[in-house]
Amino acid sequence: MLDRNKTMLIVTDVQGKLASIMHERDELYHSLEILIEGAKVLNLPILWVEQYPQGLGPTVPEIAAHLKGLEPYPKKTFSLLRDPFILKAFKEINRPQVILSGIETHVCIYQTSLDLLNMDVETHIPEDAVSSRTFTNKRIGLEKIVRAGGHSTSVETSLFELLGVGEGEEFRKIIRLVK
Numbered sequence: 001m002l003d004r005n006k007t008m009l010i011v012t013d014v015q016g017k018l019a020s021i022m023h024e025r026d027e028l029y030h031s032l033e034i035l036i037e038g039a040k041v042l043n044l045p046i047l048w049v050e051q052y053p054q055g056l057g058p059t060v061p062e063i064a065a066h067l068k069g070l071e072p073y074p075k076k077t078f079s080l081l082r083d084p085f086i087l088k089a090f091k092e093i094n095r096p097q098v099i100l101s102g103i104e105t106h107v108c109i110y111q112t113s114l115d116l117l118n119m120d121v122e123t124h125i126p127e128d129a130v131s132s133r134t135f136t137n138k139r140i141g142l143e144k145i146v147r148a149g150g151h152s153t154s155v156e157t158s159l160f161e162l163l164g165v166g167e168g169e170e171f172r173k174i175i176r177l178v179k
Contacts, residue, residue, distance in 0.1 A: 002124060002161040008095040009039040011067065012049040012080055012102035012112065016057030022103055022131040023138055029062045031128040031155045034177045035101055036066040038159040041173045045093045048072045049080045051108060079111035081119070097122040099158055101129035106141030113145045123150040126158050 013019075014032065022028055039046055050059060050072040058064065059072060075083040081090060098121050100109060109130050116123045125145055132138040146152050153161075159174050 002097055002158060004042050004162045006095055007097040007099060007162060008045040008047060008093050009099045010047045013051040013108050014059050014063045014102050015050055018056055019060045019103060021133055023133060023135050024131060027128060028131045032063050032101060033066055035129050035155045037177050038174055041170055042162050046070060047090060049086060050074050052076050078108050079115045081112060081115040099124045101126060104132040105130045106132050106137040110141045110144055113150045114148055117149050124153050124158060125150055126153050126155045128154050
């Protein structure tokens with residue numbers, strides 16, 4: 001079960017034209033917005049990563065607007081943990097649970113998940129906050145992650161798991177986000 005004191009959020013590669021051609025793009029963007037805002041309500045550390053921004057462009061404005069105050073880490077590796085600079089930042093955050101979101105499920109999300117799992121990091125993939133250009137590739141990526149030991153979840157499941165109780169100001173803020 002996710003524990004807010006042990007969990008971090010990673011948002012990766014939701015950039016430019018590639019992001020705009022994702023399967024169910026609008027649902028993806030909406031889910032990412034809720035997930036990021038929910039993580040901020042719960043004071044989770046957020047690691048923001050971009051794949052080769054010089055070529056793919058920056059994170060789409062719809063998502064970048066929710067990440068104000070943070071700086072994206074650029075990478076050229078598919079697994080973000082294979083970039084030494086990002087690996088160092090990840091280790092400094094030092095959380096044993098990760099909610100991994102972004103694109104593409106069958107490439108960067110999958111390869112990052114394997115590296116996280118090999119580091120004994122509990123890896124949660126909200127299916128509504130990841131995507132690929134095709135449903136088939138998204139499904140294949142998710143299946144491979146789960147077979148490797150990752151956890152399939154959703155944005156709402158993750159946020160309510162992190163909350164743990166149905167009362168208080170944080171609960172009210174999360175309810176407003178998911179409605």
